[in-house]
Amino acid sequence: xxxxxxxxxxxxxxxxxxxxxxxxxxxxxxxxxxxxxxxxxxxxxxxxxxxxxxxxxxxxxxxxxxxxxxxxxxxxxxxxxxxxxxxxxxxxxxxxxxxxxxxxxxxxxxxxxxxxxxxxxxxxxxxxxxxxxxxxxxxxxxxxxxxxxxxxxxxxxxxxxxxxxxxxxxxxxxxxxxxxxxxxxxxxxxxxxxxxxxxxxxxxxxxxxxxxxxxxxxxxxxxxxxxxxxxxxxxxxxxxxxxxxxxxxxxxxxxxxxxxxxxxxxxxxxxxxxxxxxxxxxxxxxxxxxxxxxxxxxxxxxxxxxxxxxx
Amino acid sequence: xxxxxxxxxxxxxxxxxxxxxxxxxxxxxxxxxxxxxxxxxxxxxxxxxxxxxxxxxxxxxxxxxxxxxxxxxxxxxxxxxxxxxxxxxxxxxxxxxxxxxxxxxxxxxxxxxxxxxxxxxxxxxxxxxxxxxxxxxxxxxxxxxxxxxxxxxxxxxxxxxxxxxxxxxxxxxxxxxxxxxxxxxxxxxxxxxxxxxxxxxxxxxxxxxxxxxxxxxxxxxxxxxxxxxxxxxxxxxxxxxxxxxxxxxxxxxxxxxxxxxxxxxxxxxxxxxxxxxxxxxxxxxxxxxxxxxxxxxxxxxxxxxxxxxxx
Numbered sequence: 001x002x003x004x005x006x007x008x009x010x011x012x013x014x015x016x017x018x019x020x021x022x023x024x025x026x027x028x029x030x031x032x033x034x035x036x037x038x039x040x041x042x043x044x045x046x047x048x049x050x051x052x053x054x055x056x057x058x059x060x061x062x063x064x065x066x067x068x069x070x071x072x073x074x075x076x077x078x079x080x081x082x083x084x085x086x087x088x089x090x091x092x093x094x095x096x097x098x099x100x101x102x103x104x105x106x107x108x109x110x111x112x113x114x115x116x117x118x119x120x121x122x123x124x125x126x127x128x129x130x131x132x133x134x135x136x137x138x139x140x141x142x143x144x145x146x147x148x149x150x151x152x153x154x155x156x157x158x159x160x161x162x163x164x165x166x167x168x169x170x171x172x173x174x175x176x177x178x179x180x181x182x183x184x185x186x187x188x189x190x191x192x193x194x195x196x197x198x199x200x201x202x203x204x205x206x207x208x209x210x211x212x213x214x215x216x217x218x219x220x221x222x223x224x225x226x227x228x229x230x231x232x233x234x235x236x237x238x239x240x241x242x243x244x245x246x247x248x249x250x251x252x253x254x255x256x257x258x259x260x261x262x263x264x265x266x267x268x269x270x271x272x273x274x275x276x277x278x279x280x281x282x283x284x285x286x287x288x289x290x291x292x293x294x295x296x297x298x299x300x301x302x303x304x305x306x307x308x309x310x311x
Numbered sequence: 312x313x314x315x316x317x318x319x320x321x322x323x324x325x326x327x328x329x330x331x332x333x334x335x336x337x338x339x340x341x342x343x344x345x346x347x348x349x350x351x352x353x354x355x356x357x358x359x360x361x362x363x364x365x366x367x368x369x370x371x372x373x374x375x376x377x378x379x380x381x382x383x384x385x386x387x388x389x390x391x392x393x394x395x396x397x398x399x400x401x402x403x404x405x406x407x408x409x410x411x412x413x414x415x416x417x418x419x420x421x422x423x424x425x426x427x428x429x430x431x432x433x434x435x436x437x438x439x440x441x442x443x444x445x446x447x448x449x450x451x452x453x454x455x456x457x458x459x460x461x462x463x464x465x466x467x468x469x470x471x472x473x474x475x476x477x478x479x480x481x482x483x484x485x486x487x488x489x490x491x492x493x494x495x496x497x498x499x500x501x502x503x504x505x506x507x508x509x510x511x512x513x514x515x516x517x518x519x520x521x522x523x524x525x526x527x528x529x530x531x532x533x534x535x536x537x538x539x540x541x542x543x544x545x546x547x548x549x550x551x552x553x554x555x556x557x558x559x560x561x562x563x564x565x566x567x568x569x570x571x572x573x574x575x576x577x578x579x580x581x582x583x584x585x586x587x588x589x590x591x592x593x594x595x596x597x598x599x600x601x602x603x604x605x606x607x608x609x610x611x612x613x614x615x616x617x618x619x620x621x622x
Contacts (some may be wrong), residue, residue: 110483
């Protein structure tokens with residue numbers, strides 16, 4: 001149930017990391033862009049097709065060693081309806097290779113509107129007598145600013161479809177404290193949000209100790225990771241901010257429990273643009289991504305130790 | 312600049328209301344559903360095409376008396392890529408009729424990712440030497456939980472493209488207080504968020520006294536509307552919760568200044584499903600929507616008085 005499938009993939013690969021697929025067109029190797037522009041024009045469709053080819057190359061290079069991908073919706077919406085089609089096709093391809101798909105959409109709304117988002121990204125939609133899956137995420141990131149009315153509509157859909165969510169708790173950006181660190185009766189807002197995750201998660205308990213309601217906790221705030229791990233024993237963390245945003249494996253070690261579970265660390269640019277950093281030539285983008293994914297896995301596993309699933 | 316074009320449309324129509332286009336398939340008259348299912352199948356595409364036809368009928372019935380539409384992204388994403396295409400086509404049609412388009416997406420993220428959302432929904436995207444508009448909103452709703460890193464990337468795009476944003480401040484749902492009403496040094500969080508809107512708006516000042524950074528303030532909280540109008544003199548309000556959620560024109564009167572400016576009131580179900588409430592037969596859905604839009608306008612204008620633009 002819930003996020004258990006993700007934990008099983010993490011255990012299988014002995015790798016608590018996720019490859020963020022945030023494909024700015026600049027990240028796509030020139031030869032892929034050129035080929036798709038020639039075929040589809042220098043259009044939104046051409047860009048979207050180039051990104052899909054790039055993503056598929058990355059997935060081919062990663063699927064046996066990395067448990068999950070996290071496509072960021074913004075970079076697909078940026079290319080209009082063609083881009084959104086590439087989001088779907090990317091999810092489909094990653095799933096066909098056995099990867100767990102976390103859709104990073106940070107969606108939020110209330111009541112029937114949140115039900116619509118839940119159906120769109122985690123559930124099924126009925127049209128006449130038929131049922132369809134509009135998008136193919138296994139989990140979705142969401143924003144809890146609207147309170148329980150914004151989260152509860154997701155819980156039934158997650159329960160019915162074996163899916164999970166990650167609620168923004170303490171984000172990795174420099175200004176995240178402007179609101180999130182403010183104190184309410186001595187308690188920072190991110191802790192309040194974290195405690196709501198524990199509460200919501202009671203409706204979606206999992207077999208490995210963590211519920212289907214995870215939390216986004218930035219790698220750039222190691223003190224807060226430590227504190228949140230202590231007070232949120234059933235909440236699995238999605239941890240952005242490693243690499244490009246400056247955090248190291250040591251900063252996130254506190255997210256993990258004695259079984260090596262408790263979080264999954266994202267790297268987007270680090271993996272997608274590895275060929276630029278490694279200066280190995282753009283035709284080697286996939287191999288470079290794999291090398292970086294292995295380097296990252298080994299670095300993080302150095303702190304995490306062996307990952308075991310105990311029921 | 313900014314939200315000025317919206318205020319000009321409001322003055323022109325003497326109507327501070329917006330028609331929410333949240334097209335659940337159940338809302339679409341049977342004859343439209345049937346026609347499109349016969350043509351495109353009982354598929355996501357069939358549903359999306361039916362919704363587009365419904366939306367166009369509503370826009371035809373409203374464009375000369377209602378200044379703006381607010382399509383809610385969730386109800387389009389729910390029908391997959393075909394649904395997202397209907398969002399685009401709805402925006403395009405509304406704009407062709409001269410309406411102002413507020414995309415209700417409640418998007419949020421940071422840095423380059425927020426830049427991607429800004430380009431997607433309010434800006435332009437370069438592919439090779441060409442520029443495209445991925446989606447066609449004039450304004451976008453956004454969520455400020457991530458702080459300034461999540462809002463600042465929008466401001467330049469708004470400035471360059473004459474667009475605006477509405478930040479969630481005090482939402483209309485029953486549980487909005489779980490987080491938003493919590494006190495920080497005696498000040499509720501929604502006030503802090505409102506004050507951030509005033510701050511961000513300094514970079515996007517308008518000619519009619521309100522900036523390009525508006526606030527979402529629920530009609531269901533009249534006390535808070537009154538207080539927020541007092542402390543946020545340059546922030547224009549987008550006001551959901553009228554009608555179906557129980558608020559009346561009297562509840563929202565305090566949002567408006569002496570010139571009748573200051574806010575725009577949304578009705579979604581009330582207008583879209585007017586034909587069901589009026590029991591007039593589904594073929595009259597557009598006329599019913601128009602009657603309800605006029606009734607709502609007259610009710611609200613009874614409290615607002617004449618709307619004047621003073622530079």
